[in-house]
Amino acid sequence: MTSKLCSLKEAVATIIQNGDRLVMGAGLEAAIPFAVTFELIRQGKRDLDLIAPISDASADMLIGAGCATSVTGAWVGNVSGGLGHNYRRAMEKGVPRPLTVNDFSNFSLAMALMAGAYGMPFAPVRSLLGSDILKSNPEHRVVQNPLSDQPDPVVLVKPLVPDVAVFSVQRADQFGNAHLWGSFGVTQEAALAAKKIILLADDIVEPNVIASDPNRVLFPGFKVSAVVHEPAGQHPSPLTGCWKRDNDFFNDYHQRSRDRDGFLAWIEEWVLSAPDHAAYRAKLGTRLDDLRIKGSAPSAPANFASE
Amino acid sequence: MSCYSTQELMIIAAAREIQDGEVVFVGMRLPITAFGVARLTHAPNAVGLFEVGIARHQPAQDMLYTMSDPPNQQNAAWCTGTMQVMGLLQGGQVDAGFIGGAEIDRFGNINTSYIGGFERMKTKLPGSGGAADIAAMSKRLLAIMNHEPHRLVERVGYVTSPGGLEGGDSRSLAGLHWGGTAAVITDRAILKPHGPQGELHLFSVHPGHTAEEVKAHTGWKLQDHPDLRPTPEPTPGEMAALHAIDRDGFWRT
Numbered sequence: 309m310t311s312k313l314c315s316l317k318e319a320v321a322t323i324i325q326n327g328d329r330l331v332m333g334a335g336l337e338a339a340i341p342f343a344v345t346f347e348l349i350r351q352g353k354r355d356l357d358l359i360a361p362i363s364d365a366s367a368d369m370l371i372g373a374g375c376a377t378s379v380t381g382a383w384v385g386n387v388s389g390g391l392g393h394n395y396r397r398a399m400e401k402g403v404p405r406p407l408t409v410n411d412f413s414n415f416s417l418a419m420a421l422m423a424g425a426y427g428m429p430f431a432p433v434r435s436l437l438g439s440d441i442l443k444s445n446p447e448h449r450v451v452q453n454p455l456s457d458q459p460d461p462v463v464l465v466k467p468l469v470p471d472v473a474v475f476s477v478q479r480a481d482q483f484g485n486a487h488l489w490g491s492f493g494v495t496q497e498a499a500l501a502a503k504k505i506i507l508l509a510d511d512i513v514e515p516n517v518i519a520s521d522p523n524r525v526l527f528p529g530f531k532v533s534a535v536v537h538e539p540a541g542q543h544p545s546p547l548t549g550c551w552k553r554d555n556d557f558f559n560d561y562h563q564r565s566r567d568r569d570g571f572l573a574w575i576e577e578w579v580l581s582a583p584d585h586a587a588y589r590a591k592l593g594t595r596l597d598d599l600r601i602k603g604s605a606p607s608a609p610a611n612f613a614s615e
Numbered sequence: 616m617s618c619y620s621t622q623e624l625m626i627i628a629a630a631r632e633i634q635d636g637e638v639v640f641v642g643m644r645l646p647i648t649a650f651g652v653a654r655l656t657h658a659p660n661a662v663g664l665f666e667v668g669i670a671r672h673q674p675a676q677d678m679l680y681t682m683s684d685p686p687n688q689q690n691a692a693w694c695t696g697t698m699q700v701m702g703l704l705q706g707g708q709v710d711a712g713f714i715g716g717a718e719i720d721r722f723g724n725i726n727t728s729y730i731g732g733f734e735r736m737k738t739k740l741p742g743s744g745g746a747a748d749i750a751a752m753s754k755r756l757l758a759i760m761n762h763e764p765h766r767l768v769e770r771v772g773y774v775t776s777p778g779g780l781e782g783g784d785s786r787s788l789a790g791l792h793w794g795g796t797a798a799v800i801t802d803r804a805i806l807k808p809h810g811p812q813g814e815l816h817l818f819s820v821h822p823g824h825t826a827e828e829v830k831a832h833t834g835w836k837l838q839d840h841p842d843l844r845p846t847p848e849p850t851p852g853e854m855a856a857l858h859a860i861d862r863d864g865f866w867r868t
Contacts, residue, residue, distance in 0.1 A: 337682065361744070382745070384741055385740075385741030388680055396738070400736065400739055412743070413746070413747035413748045414745040414748060415666075415698075415701040415705070415752075418696070422698065434752060435705065435747060435748040435752055436747060436751065438751065438774065438777030439743075440728070440733065440773045440775065441728075444728070444773075459788075460790065489694065491668035491683060493667050494697050495696065496698075497698060548685050553680050553683075553685075
């Protein structure tokens, strides 16, 4: 097998193309691959469709930086601060450029990814009935349940096949086999549906570490195109067992992104002036030490012996 | 007169809506604390679900900024995906769910997407998240709102999360075979649906507030529920449970 290890810069440059449909933040508020968000901004990627149920501030940053033309998701904002200021500016005023939204709820998005993953022509859902999401996103169709004799409307959502999905994981080997634990949102459906996967690994381990617990593998390594080793690649979001949430960072971003100039200054300070994620980590300095989880609460080992 | 904040009263009112043994989508902040109070008082067997893919018996031991934070993962009853926990909703296996919102109307429909409607949007709000799913598919919907006339409106500009839709049987005609608004808990009062249309009526008025004041802060002509009463004051047991969870006094002011 060949190693899939590569730099953040190379992975983003070669795997993510302008116009791609991109999953970032499949874990909802945890394990958001912000290092890739920042690198997309540095490389000036354009016309992305951002697919995520709840993308926290990552989607707001990409929208403000002009990298996105659409959002396919359920919620865009800043979980600590509330509204996403760049999202509002793009939707209400077309600043820095107009944005379209393909409205979903969390569950219907998970179902659309599941349909994409398993080659289903559509996924039937009972959610969205009665919701104006059916009006603002006419791709969702209401049909009578063909298997019922009673009136029984159901919503059909189209399968969603992302071009690339990016995931932060606690540990991976160089071949793309990875362990991810804690709640994982729509990670599994997004990974199985996506054409390509980039892993942002907090730690690189020997293959036998991953192989020792195959139940902690959410998707197969053969689907992974690149493994990027970046500690705290998910900062400021949390990663179970590794990093706490940097709530002050989210609040600071929320305050400073209230107006366009404040956002541009923020992005210059935190993204553009740091050439890579190592420089970003250095900028965080001792703050990162405070966010590192130092306690130990390991799970009991599971015995996989065969005789 | 015992000493408590408006937020603490809302938490305890919300806790009283959770029955023992129920499976409840608890959301964040105020409802998550309410879930903890319910477990320590009248509902020791309630189970909390989080749409990120978590089920918990005991509430998290440390402060949470989001439901995905590490304290909510540690010693959870189940760590899984959104599909698994929200699939239980679709299967009709979730008793109740809490959501908040920017606007709610007299039938309990909630808007968290587009103020002014999506065609003539004035303000873009973050969107549904899991709220539309919880509103459509939990057996009882519990809404938490700040009680202001621009928030409790005659008709929302956009239905993100369905309550009673147009009232009457419109919810079931839309294909939602169960569920609907059970209570709206505000900082002034509790509203509950009543009558053939299921319009929200004034069910109880919090201590320190009057029915007139509540009605003046409601964007439709709010009618009295036949069981209209004062919201009972928090009991010493409820306050002790709340203080055992809110050790830092986050909700005290």
